[in-house]
Amino acid sequence: MTAESADAAQQESAEPAAAQPFLRLKGVRKSYPGVQALAGLDLEVRPGEVIGLVGENGAGKSTLLKLLGGIAAPDGGTIEIDGVSHTRLSVSQSIAAGIAFVHQELNLFDNLDVAANVFIGREPRRFGCLNIVDTRRQRAAVAPLLDQLGAGFSPDTLVGRLSLAQQQLVEIAKALSQQARLVIFDEPTSSLPIAESEKLLAIMARLSRRGIAVIFVSHRLTEVQRAADRVVVLRDGRLAGRLTRAEISHDRLVKLMIGRDLKVDYAAPKTARGGVALALSGIRTAAYPRQAVDLDLHRGEILGLAGLVGSGRTELARAIFGIDPVHGGGLSLDGKEIAVRSASDAVGHGIFLVPEDRKATGILLDFTVAENISLPNLDAHASNWIVSAGSERRQAEASRGELGIKVPDVATLTATLSGGNQQKVVLAKWLAMQPRVIILDEPTRGIDVGSKSEIYLLMRALADAGVTILMISSDMEEVIGVSDRIAVMCEGRISGILTRAQFSEENVLLLAVGNRVVP
Amino acid sequence: MKKKDLGLLVLILVVGLGVYLQNPLFLSPNNIANTANLIGLFGLFAIAQGFVIITGGIDLSAGSMIALLGVLFVDIVGNRGVPWPIAFVIVIILGLLLGLAHGLLITRLKMPPFVVTLCGLLIYRGVARGYTGDATAGFPFGSTYPGLDFFTARIYGVPTSILLLLVVAAIAWVVLHRSVFGRYLFAVGKNEEAARFSGIRTNLVIGAAYVICAGLTALAAIFFAMYTRSVSPSSHGNFYELYAIAAAVLGGFSLRGGEGSIIGVVLGAILLQVLQNLVNLLGIPSSLNFAVMGTVILVGVLVDQQWGAYRARRLLAGSARESGAKPTPPDPVPER
Ligand SMILES: Nc1ncnc2c1ncn2[C@@H]1O[C@H](COP(=O)(O)OP(=O)(O)OP(=O)(O)O)[C@@H](O)[C@H]1O
Ligand SMILES: [Mg+2]
Numbered sequence: 129m130t131a132e133s134a135d136a137a138q139q140e141s142a143e144p145a146a147a148q149p150f151l152r153l154k155g156v157r158k159s160y161p162g163v164q165a166l167a168g169l170d171l172e173v174r175p176g177e178v179i180g181l182v183g184e185n186g187a188g189k190s191t192l193l194k195l196l197g198g199i200a201a202p203d204g205g206t207i208e209i210d211g212v213s214h215t216r217l218s219v220s221q222s223i224a225a226g227i228a229f230v231h232q233e234l235n236l237f238d239n240l241d242v243a244a245n246v247f248i249g250r251e252p253r254r255f256g257c258l259n260i261v262d263t264r265r266q267r268a269a270v271a272p273l274l275d276q277l278g279a280g281f282s283p284d285t286l287v288g289r290l291s292l293a294q295q296q297l298v299e300i301a302k303a304l305s306q307q308a309r310l311v312i313f314d315e316p317t318s319s320l321p322i323a324e325s326e327k328l329l330a331i332m333a334r335l336s337r338r339g340i341a342v343i344f345v346s347h348r349l350t351e352v353q354r355a356a357d358r359v360v361v362l363r364d365g366r367l368a369g370r371l372t373r374a375e376i377s378h379d380r381l382v383k384l385m386i387g388r389d390l391k392v393d394y395a396a397p398k399t400a401r402g403g404v405a406l407a408l409s410g411i412r413t414a415a416y417p418r419q420a421v422d423l424d425l426h427r428g429e430i431l432g433l434a435g436l437v438g439s440g441r442t443e444l445a446r447a448i449f450g451i452d453p454v455h456g457g458g459l460s461l462d463g464k465e466i467a468v469r470s471a472s473d474a475v476g477h478g479i480f481l482v483p484e485d486r487k488a489t490g491i492l493l494d495f496t497v498a499e500n501i502s503l504p505n506l507d508a509h510a511s512n513w514i515v516s517a518g519s520e521r522r523q524a525e526a527s528r529g530e531l532g533i534k535v536p537d538v539a540t541l542t543a544t545l546s547g548g549n550q551q552k553v554v555l556a557k558w559l560a561m562q563p564r565v566i567i568l569d570e571p572t573r574g575i576d577v578g579s580k581s582e583i584y585l586l587m588r589a590l591a592d593a594g595v596t597i598l599m600i601s602s603d604m605e606e607v608i609g610v611s612d613r614i615a616v617m618c619e620g621r622i623s624g625i626l627t628r629a630q631f632s633e634e635n636v637l638l639l640a641v642g643n644r645v646v647p
Numbered sequence: 648m649k650k651k652d653l654g655l656l657v658l659i660l661v662v663g664l665g666v667y668l669q670n671p672l673f674l675s676p677n678n679i680a681n682t683a684n685l686i687g688l689f690g691l692f693a694i695a696q697g698f699v700i701i702t703g704g705i706d707l708s709a710g711s712m713i714a715l716l717g718v719l720f721v722d723i724v725g726n727r728g729v730p731w732p733i734a735f736v737i738v739i740i741l742g743l744l745l746g747l748a749h750g751l752l753i754t755r756l757k758m759p760p761f762v763v764t765l766c767g768l769l770i771y772r773g774v775a776r777g778y779t780g781d782a783t784a785g786f787p788f789g790s791t792y793p794g795l796d797f798f799t800a801r802i803y804g805v806p807t808s809i810l811l812l813l814v815v816a817a818i819a820w821v822v823l824h825r826s827v828f829g830r831y832l833f834a835v836g837k838n839e840e841a842a843r844f845s846g847i848r849t850n851l852v853i854g855a856a857y858v859i860c861a862g863l864t865a866l867a868a869i870f871f872a873m874y875t876r877s878v879s880p881s882s883h884g885n886f887y888e889l890y891a892i893a894a895a896v897l898g899g900f901s902l903r904g905g906e907g908s909i910i911g912v913v914l915g916a917i918l919l920q921v922l923q924n925l926v927n928l929l930g931i932p933s934s935l936n937f938a939v940m941g942t943v944i945l946v947g948v949l950v951d952q953q954w955g956a957y958r959a960r961r962l963l964a965g966s967a968r969e970s971g972a973k974p975t976p977p978d979p980v981p982e983r
Contacts, residue, residue, distance in 0.1 A: 451844065475846030489844040492837050494905060503834060504845040506827045513826045557845070 147175045151196075151227075151310060151341075154213075156205030158191050158365075160544065162536030165191040167365040168205065173310060178332055178342045180356030180376075182349070184385055184576040185548025186534040187362040189345045193312050196343075197229035198222035228303030230313045236295055238288030243270040245287055246302045273301040277331055291437070293324035300331060311335060313344040315547065317351060318574045321437045321602045329355045347548070347576055348603075349381050361385055386578045393581055394609040395588040401612065402427030405596040406479070406565045408448065410457030415443040416620025417455045423615060423622060425565065430587060430597040432611030434604075434636050440620040441600045442484060445567045449481035450474040461564070475504060478564030482554055482571055484600070490554035493543035497535055498524035500542055500553050505561045527556035530586070532579055547574045555583065565596040572606060584610050604633050618642040650958075651899045651951060655914040658947060662921055670928040680804055682924050687808025688870050689890055690916040694812075694819050695863035696891035697912040698856045701823070703836045703904025704753065704760035706857070708745075708767030709864050709891055713884035715775040716742055716865050717872035718784045724795070725786035731795050735869060742865025743858055745771075750854030768888070775880035785877030798873035808870050812913070815863065820909040832856060836904030893944050894919055899951070918943070 149172035158166040165188045173179065181189050194200040195207065198219040206213040209225045217225070236245050243266045244251075252269070254262040270283040279297045281290065287298060296316060303311045313332075317325035325348070332342045332355055346352050352359060353376050361368040361384040369384040382390050405427040410420040421444060425431055435441050446452045448459065450468040459466050461477055468474045474481070483489040491500045502509045502520040509519040524538035531552045535545055542553055551574050558566060568587075572580045587610065591597055601607045607614055614626040616639035624639040635645045667673045692709050699706045720738045723729045729737075745767070752763045786792070800807050823829040831852045834842040843849045872878050896902065897918060898911025922943055926936050 449844075470848065471843055472846045472848050481844065483844050488838075489840050492834055492841050494837050495834070499830070503830070503842075503847070506830060510827045513828065514821070515825060515827055515830055 149174045150210055151225075152206075152208040153195075154206045154208065156192075156195060156202045156207065158188075158195065158200065158202050162540070164365050166195075166202070169362075169365070169367055171360060171367075173341050173343065175309065175341055176336050176339045178336050178344070178355060178357045180352040180359040181343055181345045181362065182347070182352055182359060182381060182385055183362035183368070184534075184578060185552070185574075186546040187385075188365040189362055190314055190546060191365075192362070193229065193314050193343070193345065196222065196227055196310075196312055198227075199229075223306060226307060226309035228306055228308035228311045230296060230299040230303065230311060230316060236287050236298060238286070241284045241286055242274070242281065242290075242298050242301075243267045243283035245298055246270050246273070246283075246305050269305065270301060273304050276304070276334075277301060278327070291324075293320050293328070296320075296328065297331075300335075308340060310341040310343065313342070315345050315347070315574055317346055317348060319570075322604060324437075325351060347574060347580075349378050349577065350605075352376070352381065353378065363387065382577055385576065390578055390581060392577065392609070393585060395585055397428070397430075397588065397612060398592045399428055401429040402594065405462060406448075407460045408444075408457065409460070411444065411447055411454055411459070412456040413440060413443040413447045413620070414452055414455060415440050419620035420457055421620075421622055425596045425598055427596055428591050428594050429612045430591050430599055430610055432607040432614040433598055433600045433617065434602075434607050434614055434640060435617035436640050437602070439617040439640065441617050442569055444617070445481055445483075445569050445598070445600060448474070448567060449479065451481075478562065479567070480504075480558045480561065480563045480565070481567045482558050482569060484569040484573070486550055486554050486573075491542050491550060491557070493541070495542060496539045497528070497533065497542055497545070497553055498538040501527055501538075501557045501560055504557060508561075523560055524556075527560055531556050531559075532582060548576055548579065551575055552579065559586065559590070563590070563595050565598070566590070567598045567600070569600045570602065571599065572601075572603070580606075604636065607636065608633065616640050649899075649908060649911075651955075652908060652910045652914060654951060654954065655897065655899075655911065655918065655947075659914060659918050659921055662918070662925065662943075666921070666925045666928055673924065673928055676804060678924070678928075680801060680806055682920050683809040684806035684874070685923070686917050686920045687806060687810070687812040688867055688874060689887075689894070689920060690812040690913055691808075691815060691867040691870070692864045692887065693891040693894035693912050693916040694815060694909060695860040695867070696888070697895050697898070697900060697907055697909065698819075698823070698832070698863075699760070699860045700892070700895050700900045700902060701832050701836050701904060701907050702853050702856045703839075703902075704853065704856070705764060705892065705902070706749070706767075706860050706864075707761065707764040707888050708749070708771055709860075710884040710887035710889075711768045711771035711775065712742065712745060712861065712864050713868040713871055713887055714878065714880050715771040715778075716868035717875075717878040717883055718775045718778055718880050720869050720872050721784040721786065721878050722779070724792065725784070725790065731792055738869060739862065739865050742861045742868070746858040746861025746864075747854070749861065750857035753857065754850035754854050772880070775883075779880055781881060783877050783879040795873060798870055808874075811866075811870075816909055816913050823909055828852070828855070833905055836906075838905075890916075890919055893940070897944055897947055918947075 151173040153169060153171040155168045155170060156166055157168055169192065181192070183189050191200065195202050198217040198221055201216040206215060207217055237248065243263070247266050252262040252265045254260045267283040274281070274283060277297050277300060279294065281294060287295060290298065300311065316328055320328065329351065332344065335342055356376065357373050359371040359376055359381065361381065363385060371380060379389065403426065404424045406425040408421055408423045410422060412420055433441050443452065447454045450470045450473050459468060466477055468477065487493065498520045501524045506515060509516055509523065521538055527533065528535065528538060533552045533556065534549050542550060545553065555571060572583055575583065587597055599610060608631050612628065614631065614636060616623050616636055618640055619642065623642055624645055626635055630645065638645055663673065672678055696706055696709065716738050720734055723737070724731050724734045749763055749767065752758045753760050797807060802810065823832065831842065831847050834847060835849050835852050839849050871884065875883065894915035895907060895912045897915035898907065900907030900912065919940065922940050926933060926939055931939065
């Protein structure tokens with residue numbers, strides 16, 4: 129970007145800030161059985177402003193966005209668009225009003241190409257009543273949108289082939305093609321690596337310059353600080369505060385969110401690490417069959433595993449846990465070779481995995497919180513093969529207290545929990561058992577700062593008790609703060625291991641792209 | 648008992664009352680015993696089907712299996728002179744083996760349950776017909792088999808089949824709703840991936856469901872063979888798998904897996920037999936049999952779903968009132 133155009137951009141963005149709000153929420157309320165998700169909230173949205181929406185897990189952020197997107201109806205209050213007030217919006221009203229919702233779980237058809245996805249439900253037709261989809265026009269309309277977004281793929285790419293970040297671009301292209309005036313994002317960056325998040329933030333800024341308003345939810349506060357023109361903080365369904373651009377600071381955000389100051393506490397290890405607990409020798413995964421991974425994990429240490437997306441970290445974790453067959457090499461635990469052919473073998477050896485995709489593999493949405501937590505350890509909650517509901521409930525209550533899972537009752541269906549609280553259930557499920565080795569794949573995705581801090585303390589307590597922890601994380605702050613050592617993967621191999629003295633963002637990134645670290 | 652099951656029970660009682668008012672013979676001891684016997688027979692393999700449906704699978708081969716195993720049982724007892732207890736054991740083991748084969752094809756070779764059991768439907772029927780050369784298998788004229796009468800006996804007027812159903816249903820209830828294995832069945836049916844990531848041996852669980860299903864079906868097959876006394880391999884047990892699936896669906900099972908209850912499927916089996924009875928007793932041409940049954944299942948499932956949606960709305964409105972807000976229209980169903 130030239131200095132000139134940057135200047136122009138700034139002028140442009142300064143102008144709409146003074147504009148009149150086109151969307152006003154007044155006293156909106158929403159309750160679900162047992163919870164008041166929103167308790168009388170006011171909000172105004174002006175053209176071209178970027179609003180950061182933050183709050184603890186279960187504070188009501190997603191609920192607010194759902195009301196705007198027409199997916200849920202408020203119990204009370206009004207939603208005013210261009211001076212017309214509504215008691216509720218339907219999905220089509222919301223789209224007609226120019227509100228585009230980029231969902232946390234993307235709503236794309238991976239068996240269709242990009243252009244078809246952008247125009248789904250609004251296909252341009254040809255040949256009159258024959259209603260043939262005019263694919264050429266469709267593609268021609270989508271190409272410039274993709275260019276604007278700097279997407280490096282063509283309109284006829286199959287969506288199934290795209291990465292998560294690219295799929296988000298498709299959603300945004302869809303919003304642009306609908307002449308959106310407000311684009312709302314629910315935790316758009318929570319599953320993106322840092323570099324991709326940067327790009328997304330830049331795109332938000334670009335939308336704003338064109339006069340399109342943006343509301344985004346994020347638990348990464350540094351991101352909020354950089355990208356938001358103003359911040360709205362929710363706590364227990366109420367407005368806890370608003371901050372203007374100049375007022376935004378990490379500490380202030382945290383204080384408004386949780387109602388007190390918080391220093392993220394990366395507790396230092398109390399005990400020195402023990403001998404080798406789990407040794408990987410020459411493990412080859414299906415993703416990179418030509419790379420052999422050797423790695424020693426010591427008893428009582430937290431080993432961070434960093435790397436770019438696609439570097440083979442998740443595949444390695446799945447192989448260790450027996451989900452995917454290994455294509456060579458073996459594992460030994462406490463010096464003895466072990467055979468892990470299935471996840472149940474791994475669990476039998478005390479090796480656990482907290483998977484990254486909670487909806488697909490982490491929890492059963494239609495099970496209650498208590499049933500989810502007891503599932504991997506059901507035998508311990510049963511006598512003579514009959515499950516004891518009381519024992520399950522006691523365990524769930526204990527986990528709820530320990531991790532601060534916000535739920536009216538442990539017999540609640542997990543599907544109704546907020547995203548971050550579901551993630552806590554996934555963690556609770558495995559932490560409730562006695563692990564020897566626990567692999568955490570993006571353990572704090574979507575979890576608020578306060579709870580993150582609790583989880584770090586918990587991880588340290590486990591490690592101090594002799595548990596070996598392998599933590600896969602794309603959150604640089606987390607990797608550097610929590611780990612005792614950091615192993616970095618690049619294209620399927622371990623490109624280097626950093627000890628505490630060598631920890632730095634730069635070193636991790638160097639190794640992640642396959643360069644050497646200069647000592 | 649769940650609300651859903653209660654609704655089904657009410658439906659059965661209403662239909663029963665209606666039939667009784669039209670034709671008091673409905674409640675004659677003989678008719679009751681006959682219907683109870685049929686409920687016992689059909690209930691057995693409806694429960695069997697339930698175990699498979701809960702995993703998200705299906706067993707289309709039940710009817711053919713009942714024909715094949717029935718032919719074999721009658722033949723080896725009647726024509727080959729094998730003592731019936733031994734024949735009984737052979738047939739049950741054969742059933743279990745067929746179930747194991749289904750289970751292995753589905754879990755190890757990843758074949759869709761629909762395809763595997765559809766082929767079973769064709770193969771077992773064909774083998775049964777080939778085995779006898781399409782002739783009816785029956786016991787030699789005038790022969791008696793002390794002990795075999797057990798299968799058709801009535802204890803104080805109560806048919807043994809319904810007693811057996813009660814025992815099997817009680818065990819199945821404990822297994823499905825209270826045991827570790829039952830929980831695994833629900834977990835696997837809801838989300839097989841997540842179950843596998845929880846350390847559950849999903850293949851074992853699914854395989855076991857097919858074995859249990861075939862085992863219970865084999866038991867039902869022997870009862871059916873003794874009930875009809877002679878087995879004509881081309882028509883015996885035709886469409887029976889559909890009765891079982893219908894009973895499960897009426898009883899609240901989801902064909903997508905992970906939902907259902909034993910009480911529900913038993914009530915479903917009862918309703919189907921009461922309907923059969925209705926057709927007979929009300930003088931409706933028996934050619935309309937399937938039409939009546941199809942209509943009632945359609946209406947039953949429809950009412951059940953509308954009722955569920957209504958209750959969800961009531962619940963939401965109720966919670967809104969609690970929090971001091973006026974009730975609003977329900978959330979639209981999320982778009983998929
Ligand atoms: N469909 C539902 N049924 C019942 N309760 C619900 C439902 N959806 C949300 N809730 C409850 O409403 C509250 C607010 O949830 P919401 O999803 O808005 O939180 P959030 O701020 O987005 O949290 P997170 O940061 O974890 O995503 C939570 O307590 C949640 O359990
Ligand atoms: Mg949320």
